[in-house]
Amino acid sequence: MPDGVPGVDVPDRRGRTGLDRAGRDLDGNPRVRVREVELLSSSWYILRRTTFDYLRTDGSWSAQERETYDRGNGATVLLYDAERATVLLTRQFRYPVYVNGHPDGLLLETAAGLLDDDDPETAIRREAAEETGYDIGEVRHVFDVYMSPGSVTERLHFFAAPYTADRRTSEGGGLADDGEDIEVVELPFAKALAMIGSGEIADAKTVMLLQWAALSGPFAGRDR
Incomplete structure (x- = not known):
């Protein structure tokens, strides 16, 4: 088997790579700063865990983590x-x-x-x-x-x-x-x-x- 993580730097079962890049370039909301995106699964659809900083209404920054399931639209x-x-x-x-x-x-x-x-x-x-x-x-x-x-x-x-x-x-x-x-x-x-x-x-x-x-x-x- 090739070295690497399927769906990240080697193709997964559907031939996809770079699936850990989603969200890293978002700039539409200045209150959100994406820090890390981790690919958890790409067996068929895609499960990611994203860590980001969020600027709260009181002016403080809060570190948050979300798992998102991407099955397409x-x-x-x-x-x-x-x-x-x-x-x-x-x-x-x-x-x-x-x-x-x-x-x-x-x-x-x-x-x-x-x-x-x-x-x-x-x-x-x-x-x-x-x-x-x-x-x-x-x-x-x-x-x-x-x-x-x-x-x-x-x-x-x-x-x-x-x-x-x-x-x-x-x-x-x-x-x-x-x-x-x-x-x-x-x-x-x-x-x-x-x-x-x-x-x-x-x-x-x-x-x-x-x-x-x-x-x-x-x-x-x-x-x-």
Whole structure:
């Protein structure tokens, strides 16, 4: 084996190096001085520990340490049929929620995925096709959100798009090579919205898009 640290000065399993450099050149906030960045893991995504000085409001400097998990940025889309008042969601197993108290780990979600090397709109078209089997048309950008800013760097781009039966090109279900086994679920919008209150829909991005759809999106002002 070559000498060195994978992901730092020799390639990790994904061929990356220099992963300990992230954040060292930040200069947008003069109250933050990054002192050290340590790569803890790059098995697939990237876990770093950063030590920095932070200028408090009382004028004193405080040494702080944070671990950040970098899995890249992502995108999600709410697929809706305004005429039929339905939405198209997915159901898949999520081990992290299963180990943290969810009864079976199966979450109802809007289609979503990481950007990889694509722009957000290209990525969400790809993910919608892979997961639901629908080739979506015009998409509407809704907002961008940091989903867990205390520890995860991910910024998620939210979209909405109409779907119709004639746009379905495959069965969907995700990529078997990636271990995906995704069920496509069509629900009346009113039922999906009610499932937030019952706890049957407990995924943050899905809750946000459903509530947006009810407040200012395609179902705003409708009797439900």
